[in-house]
Amino acid sequence: MLKLLEGPQTLGRGRIFWSCFLAVLAGALIYPLFADSYDVGNFAYFLIWIFMALGLCLMWGYGGMLSFGQTFFFGIAGYGYGVLAINMGGGTATIAALVLSVVVAMIAAGILGYFMIWGGISGIFFGIVTLSATLVLAFFLGQTAGPEWHIGPARLNGFNGMKGMDPLTVGSFDIEGSALYYLMIALIVIVYIALRMLVNSSIGNVIVATRENPQRAEMLGYDVRKYQLLTFVIGSGLAGLSGALYTSWGQFITPSSIGLPAAAMPIVWVAFSGRNDLTATLVGSFLLLFGFQTITVYSQQAALVLMGVLLLATVMLAPQGFVLGIGKLVVDWWSRRRRRDEGTALADTGRLQSDET
Amino acid sequence: MALVEVKGVSKRFGGLTAVSEVDLTVNAGEVHCLIGPNGAGKSTLFKLIVGLYPPTTGSIFFDSTDITAERPYARVQRGMSIKMQAPSVFKELPVRQNIQVALQERLSGAECAAEEERLLALLNLAEDSGKLAGALSHGQQQWLEIGMALALQPQLLLLDEPTAGMSPEETYKTGELIKSFNAQGMTVLVVEHDMAFVRQVAQRVTVLHLGKIFARGSLEAILEDEKVAEIYLGKTHAH
Amino acid sequence: MSAELFSVFYQFADVFAFLILSAAGLAIVFGMMGVINMAHGEFIMCGAYVTVGLVNLGVPLPIAQILAALTAGIIGMIVELLIVRRFYKRPLDSLLATWGLSLIVTQSMLLIVGSAVRGIGTPEGSFAIGGYTFSTYRLVLFGAAVAVLVGLYIIFMKTRFGVIARATMQNAAMAKALGARTGRIYSISFGIGTALAGLCGALYAPTMTLIPTMGATFVVESFVTVVIGGANVLLGTAPAAVFLAMIRMALNASYGQIIGQIGMLFAVILIIRVLPEGLSSVLVRRGR
Ligand SMILES: Nc1ncnc2c1ncn2[C@@H]1O[C@H](COP(=O)(O)OP(=O)(O)OP(=O)(O)O)[C@@H](O)[C@H]1O
Ligand SMILES: [Mg+2]
Numbered sequence: 001m002l003k004l005l006e007g008p009q010t011l012g013r014g015r016i017f018w019s020c021f022l023a024v025l026a027g028a029l030i031y032p033l034f035a036d037s038y039d040v041g042n043f044a045y046f047l048i049w050i051f052m053a054l055g056l057c058l059m060w061g062y063g064g065m066l067s068f069g070q071t072f073f074f075g076i077a078g079y080g081y082g083v084l085a086i087n088m089g090g091g092t093a094t095i096a097a098l099v100l101s102v103v104v105a106m107i108a109a110g111i112l113g114y115f116m117i118w119g120g121i122s123g124i125f126f127g128i129v130t131l132s133a134t135l136v137l138a139f140f141l142g143q144t145a146g147p148e149w150h151i152g153p154a155r156l157n158g159f160n161g162m163k164g165m166d167p168l169t170v171g172s173f174d175i176e177g178s179a180l181y182y183l184m185i186a187l188i189v190i191v192y193i194a195l196r197m198l199v200n201s202s203i204g205n206v207i208v209a210t211r212e213n214p215q216r217a218e219m220l221g222y223d224v225r226k227y228q229l230l231t232f233v234i235g236s237g238l239a240g241l242s243g244a245l246y247t248s249w250g251q252f253i254t255p256s257s258i259g260l261p262a263a264a265m266p267i268v269w270v271a272f273s274g275r276n277d278l279t280a281t282l283v284g285s286f287l288l289l290f291g292f293q294t295i296t297v298y299s300q301q302a303a304l305v306l307m308g309v310l311l312l313a314t315v316m317l318a319p320q321g322f323v324l325g326i327g328k329l330v331v332d333w334w335s336r337r338r339r340r341d342e343g344t345a346l347a348d349t350g351r352l353q354s355d356e357t
Numbered sequence: 358m359a360l361v362e363v364k365g366v367s368k369r370f371g372g373l374t375a376v377s378e379v380d381l382t383v384n385a386g387e388v389h390c391l392i393g394p395n396g397a398g399k400s401t402l403f404k405l406i407v408g409l410y411p412p413t414t415g416s417i418f419f420d421s422t423d424i425t426a427e428r429p430y431a432r433v434q435r436g437m438s439i440k441m442q443a444p445s446v447f448k449e450l451p452v453r454q455n456i457q458v459a460l461q462e463r464l465s466g467a468e469c470a471a472e473e474e475r476l477l478a479l480l481n482l483a484e485d486s487g488k489l490a491g492a493l494s495h496g497q498q499q500w501l502e503i504g505m506a507l508a509l510q511p512q513l514l515l516l517d518e519p520t521a522g523m524s525p526e527e528t529y530k531t532g533e534l535i536k537s538f539n540a541q542g543m544t545v546l547v548v549e550h551d552m553a554f555v556r557q558v559a560q561r562v563t564v565l566h567l568g569k570i571f572a573r574g575s576l577e578a579i580l581e582d583e584k585v586a587e588i589y590l591g592k593t594h595a596h
Numbered sequence: 597m598s599a600e601l602f603s604v605f606y607q608f609a610d611v612f613a614f615l616i617l618s619a620a621g622l623a624i625v626f627g628m629m630g631v632i633n634m635a636h637g638e639f640i641m642c643g644a645y646v647t648v649g650l651v652n653l654g655v656p657l658p659i660a661q662i663l664a665a666l667t668a669g670i671i672g673m674i675v676e677l678l679i680v681r682r683f684y685k686r687p688l689d690s691l692l693a694t695w696g697l698s699l700i701v702t703q704s705m706l707l708i709v710g711s712a713v714r715g716i717g718t719p720e721g722s723f724a725i726g727g728y729t730f731s732t733y734r735l736v737l738f739g740a741a742v743a744v745l746v747g748l749y750i751i752f753m754k755t756r757f758g759v760i761a762r763a764t765m766q767n768a769a770m771a772k773a774l775g776a777r778t779g780r781i782y783s784i785s786f787g788i789g790t791a792l793a794g795l796c797g798a799l800y801a802p803t804m805t806l807i808p809t810m811g812a813t814f815v816v817e818s819f820v821t822v823v824i825g826g827a828n829v830l831l832g833t834a835p836a837a838v839f840l841a842m843i844r845m846a847l848n849a850s851y852g853q854i855i856g857q858i859g860m861l862f863a864v865i866l867i868i869r870v871l872p873e874g875l876s877s878v879l880v881r882r883g884r
Contacts, residue, residue, distance in 0.1 A: 008454055066688060112865070119869035124632050124687055128819045129868065135816045136861045143854045202461040209458045212447035219407065219445075220459050220505065221433035260812050261699055271692060301707040308699030315693040316682070 005193065007200030009062065009208060011277045011327065028185050032178040040181050046289040047184035048245045053269045053285035054195055054278060055238030061275030062199050063231035064211030065122070069112070069130030070239040070266040072137055075258035077105040077240030078247040079141070082162040085248070086154040090166030098168060098244045105240025106233050113232040117225050122214075131263060138259030161254030168248045180249065188282075191238065195278050198234075207231055239266070261304050268307045271314045274324020284323035359418075360385040360513055360544050361406065361437075366415030367568075368401055375401040377568035378415070383513070388535065388545045390555045390576075393565035394588060399548045400442050402565065403517050406546075407439045408432050419513070436512035438505075440519055442548075444498035446505070448491030452482055455490050455501055459508035472508070479534075480504045496522050503531075507538070514538070516547040520554055532557040564588075599726025604845075606730050609738035611844045615837040616741040617799060618814040619821035620748065621792030623833040626822055628765055628785040630687045631680060634695035636818060637811020638702060639668045639790040643797025645709075648806055651716045661798035668794020669787045676786040684782065698811075705808035713806040733802070740799055744792060745834055751788070752830065761785060765827075816857065820864045824871075840864075 006013040012021075032040045052070050059065045080101030085094050116129055145158025156162055168175040168183075175183055198204050209217045210224045217224050247253045256262060273284020288310070295303035318325045361383040368376040376398040383389045391399050404410045406417060408429040416425040424432055447455050456476055460469050477483040480500045485493060490501055499519065506514060516535070520528040528551060535558050539545055549555050555562065555576060562579050564571040572585050579585055622636045633639075643664040650660035679697065683690035721732035752758035764771040764781050772778045796814065804810065821840060825832030843863050848856035 008451060115865045115869045119865075121868050124630075124691055125823055125868075127688075127691060128632060129823060129865070132816050132819045132823075132861060132864070135812065136857055139816075140854050140858060202465075205454065205458045205461060208450060209447050212449050213445060215409070216445045216447065216505075217458070218428075218430045219433060219439055219441075221430050221438075221462060221509065223428070223430045260809070261702070264695055264699055267692065267695065299707070301703040304703040305700050305707070308696045308701075308703065311696030311699065312679070312693055313696075315689045315696065316679075319686070319689055 004197040004200040006196075007204075009199040009204050010196050010279065011324075011331075012279045025185075025189065029182075032181055037177045040178050041176075042293070044177075044181040044184050045249060046286060046293065047181075047188060048242055048249060049265075049269075049289055050188055050242075050282060050285055051191060051238040051245075052242040052266050053273070053281050054191060055235035055242075056266045056270045057273075057275055057278055057281040058195060058199070058238075059231055059235035060270060061277065061281070062204065062211065063207050063228060063235070065228060065232060065235075066124075066127045066267075067130045067232065067235065068127045068263055068267065069134050069236065071258045071263045072130065072134040073105040073109055073236040073239040074243035074246070075134075075137055075141070075253070075255070076108050076243065077101040078243030078253040078257065079156070079162060080104045080240075081244040081247045082165040082253060083151045083154045085165035087152040091169050092171060094166050094168050094248065095170065097165075098248065101244040102237055102240040105243065106237040109233045109236035109240075110229065113229045113236070117228045117232070134263050135259055138255045141255040141258065159255060161252050161256075162247075163252040165247060165251055167251055175248075184245070187241070191241075192278060192282060199278070203227070203230070261307075264311070265307065268311045268314075270321075272310050272322055274321025274327070276320065277324055277327075280321060280324040280327055284321065287323070358385045359383070360420060361546070362418040363402070363406065364416050364418070366402075366405055366412045366417060368398075368405055368410055369413045374568050376405065376412075379565070379568070379570055381563060381570065383544060383546050384561075385512075385544050386539070386542060387560045388539050388547065388558050390559035390562045391546065391548045391565060392550070392555060392562060392579075393571070397565040398568040399565055400517055401568075403439060403441075403515050403546075403548065406432075406515065407437060433509065433511075437515065438507075438509040438511040438513075439515040440499070440502045440506045440517060442517040442521075444495060444502055446490040446493075446498050446501050449489060451487055452490050452493065452501060453477070453486040456504055456508060459505040463508070463510065476504050476508060496527070499523070511543065513544045513546065516545065518548055518550065520549065520551055525553075528554050529557070599728055602725050603728050603730075606734070607845045607849060608841055610734050611848070612837055612841040613734075613737040613741035614800075614814075615817050615821050615840055616744060616834065617737070617792075617796040619818040619825070619833055619837065620744050620829065621789040621796065622818045623789075623822050623825060623829045624748070624792065625786055625789035627827045627829050627832075628761065628789075629680075629684055629782055630827075631684070631690045632687070632694075632822075633680075633786075633789065634691055635675070635698040635701065636694075636790075636793050637813075637815045638698050639672060639793035639811075640797035640800075640814050641702070641705070641808060641811040642671060643668045643794030644801035644804075644806055644810060645713070645797075646794070647798040647801040648713060648716050652714070657716070657719065657802070661795065661801075664798035664801075665791045665795035668797070669791030672790025672793075673783055673787040675790070676783050680786060681779070681782070702808050702811070709808060711807050715804070715806055716802050718802045737799055740795075744795070745830070749830055757781070757784070816861070820860060824864055824867050 031043070035043075052074060056067065056070050059067050078101075081097050084097035084100055088097055112130070112133060116126060121129060141156060142159050144156035145160070147155065149156040149158075154162060154165075168180070173179075199207065206217060206222050206224075206227050209220075210222070210227055214224050243253070243257075246257065269285040269288050270281055272288060274280035288307075292303045292307065295306060314322060359382045361381070363379055363381040366376060366379050367374060379402060381402070391402070393399055401410065405412050408424070408427060412425065416423055418424065419432065419435055419437065422435070424435065447458065450458075453473065456473050457469070460472055464472055474483070477486050480503070482497065482501060482504070485497065490498065493501060499522065503516065503519060506516070520531050523531065532554055535545055535547070545558075547558065559576050561573070562576045563573040564579060564585055566588050571588065572579055572582055618640070621639065622633060625631055625633045646664035646667045647657070647660045650663060651657055655663070675697065679693050680690055683693060718731065719733050722729050723732060724730070752762060760771065760776045761781050763774070764776055764778050768778055804813070821833055821836050824840070825836035840860055840863070844856040844860050847859040
């Protein structure tokens with residue numbers, strides 16, 4: 001199993017990479033000891049969105065399916081968590097609400113994905129159909145201000161959004177502040193490792209093969225539609241996880257986290273970071289969220305303009321992504337230096353890539 | 358015994374009938390060559406057999422089962438595999454991974470790795486196994502695709518112009534390879550323009566012309582048929 | 597009875613006009629270059645703002661609308677030159693690039709212009725048939741939509757440009773080899789597409805509140821029309837709009853706008869399952 005942590009589908013291997021990984025993880029774990037709780041809460045907030053980015057990275061970078069519907073599933077699970085948490089009462093039931101809302105998002109992804117994938121939709125159309133669904137959901141929720149729009153005691157509340165759900169709670173212990181932060185870190189590590197293992201497994205092999213040449217993959221006996229649907233459901237489910245966590249973190253959700261420009265954000269993060277690699281996406285998305293949040297304090301519009309500029313610049317200057325590009329440069333430089341030092345080309349440890357010799 | 362039976366199959370593209378009322382039987386264990394001038398409909402017939410196109414009329418049987426409505430992957434799972442005319446590999450993946458994707462359903466672990474090495478060596482690709490498949494030469498990509506088709510250990514192997522762009526020695530080697538697989542029981546249906554190659558491997562030959570079966574039989578009989586020479590062999594008689 | 601019939605037609609015409617006007621520009625750019633212009637909504641917004649600005653300066657509405665469409669067309673050609681042109685071989689990247697542009701434009705507008713701009717109000721004028729009153733301007737919109745289709749038919753079927761453009765659409769490399777200046781054709785087509793977007797904004801400007809994010813109101817309709825219409829504007833977009841307009845009209849009448857939109861989306865998702873290549877593939881096949 002552990003062998004799957006490394007493989008041709010993920011950059012970053014060997015002792016140096018994993019040492020860095022552990023060092024960052026250790027830093028993240030001791031961070032709350034030094035920071036005040038407000039900052040820790042904010043940090044937890046950035047981390048919420050990482051799942052959505054990793055999900056898109058899986059679908060787009062590995063599966064070749066550019067979904068513009070991440071906020072659609074974010075919204076379904078976000079509202080789903082609200083409805084379930086309010087209806088089932090607070091307390092430990094919120095954990096069930098979290099799990100169920102993600103399941104609901106995955107079911108929605110299964111249905112939408114079935115129609116698109118079995119209908120042979122791919123490429124650009126995959127993007128605009130998912131985006132259409134997203135915008136329609138946002139418009140719909142925006143029009144639910146009236147009191148007749150409710151599910152049990154949970155009012156949808158139109159543009160003002162749904163509020164009043166409990167945060168994640170175990171018994172009488174609210175998972176907030178540092179506890180929430182540690183939960184996020186744990187979930188991110190689990191999801192990151194699990195995705196690495198998935199893409200390096202034989203299923204991952206088929207997923208990337210399908211991206212490269214669906215016809216050839218089918219001619220090797222794979223029902224590529226099933227693999228695409230699986231990828232779509234997992235990727236969208238991760239967006240759902242972000243949504244449910246978001247609602248429980250702030251105890252509210254509005255349609256503006258679904259529609260434009262929110263729907264563009266995951267695309268910017270993943271494109272800028274480098275869609276072909278999970279680690280690049282993880283690092284890049286975090287950096288962008290951090291920067292975005294810093295600027296938003298002054299002007300949200302300015303932050304969004306910057307996102308637009310970054311997207312445009314990425315496509316024009318580094319279509320593979322900036323973080324990935326810089327990562328590769330650093331590694332090239334590093335291995336060249338090592339090669340010179342040792343006079344040998346066989347410096348595999350710590351190499352990000354092995355296929356260029 | 359018939360492994361593949363094509364019965365009354367036609368394929369129209371708009372106004373053009375690329376394959377017209379074709380009946381073709383490929384017996385289990387033979388090497389069967391499909392020849393015919395450019396545009397005769399050979400590749401289209403191959404794609405009909407593997408299910409990349411649905412036929413306009415007619416039906417296709419594999420191992421006595423009607424597979425006309427089956428999707429390509431299901432047909433492959435029944436035991437056929439194809440090397441297409443235009444190289445079709447996973448260009449952005451390393452050569453080794455291309456082979457892995459083809460092998461992994463059948464084998465795993467150490468067995469898979471051993472078979473991988475064997476195939477890479479067989480295809481002369483061992484040295485380039487780390488390269489991206491898209492970086493290989495046209496000929497090497499053909500080898501790789503043949504390798505992927507072989508990795509499935511199919512009952513029926515369909516090869517659409519396997520030797521295009523190969524040197525005479527390579528062509529000869531490919532022919533011997535096909536014969537060795539055939540000796541182990543694999544049925545092979547191959548489209549070729551190179552008559553020396555056809556002579557080397559074919560046990561039976563079918564000539565396709567303008568979408569219709571024009572002649573069939575042993576290569577000798579076909580070569581003596583003047584009508585065939587007129588439409589096709591006239592220009593390649595030099596072999 | 598005839599009044600009721602007319603009322604049904606009127607509602608159909610209203611939705612049909614909205615679909616055609618919002619989708620035509622997007623469809624042309626997609627049909628010609630395979631590019632989805634994600635800044636389509638922003639060109640619509642541009643048309644609306646220019647119209648309102650000119651009217652507020654005293655320019656008569658129809659002239660302001662034409663000028664607005666031209667402005668959007670010219671800006672479109674500049675955008676084509678600076679950005680879109682590089683991505684004709686990478687349609688997904690062109691989509692991302694134009695999406696980036698869309699973000700930049702909307703949010704800068706919000707920063708600079710703010711959200712409140714004084715509107716100009718729908719041109720008055722209504723008429724009554726058998727107890728129902730109808731707005732004349734809505735019929736003008738329908739007339740404009742029909743005029744756009746006729747205009748496109750003439751441009752693409754009857755002019756030299758149209759012949760070359762269709763040749764380029766079929767086989768760009770071949771058209772180029774035969775001496776067509778494909779670069780210029782793409783540039784003009786993109787300009788026509790964005791001018792039509794501008795026209796859409798200009799025509800709807802009097803009927804809605806002007807906000808920088810108004811383009812989003814149109815994009816769903818334009819997307820779904822193009823998705824089921826496929827690559828052919830005349831044989832795809834127009835029938836798609838007729839079809840979707842009927843669904844929407846029925847749902848709007850009984851359940852309201854938003855259910856109409858949701859129903860339309862469901863219809864589209866069902867259709868792509870059944871007809872993966874869009875309506876135009878069926879029509880074109882039948883046409884042979
Ligand atoms: N997808 C398609 N759409 C339309 N026409 C096609 C299509 N595929 C093939 N054709 C036409 O069908 C005819 C038969 O083509 P096919 O590729 O089967 O010939 P072939 O015998 O393999 O020729 P070659 O020896 O050149 O490979 C040709 O006229 C070709 O142009
Ligand atoms: Mg052929």
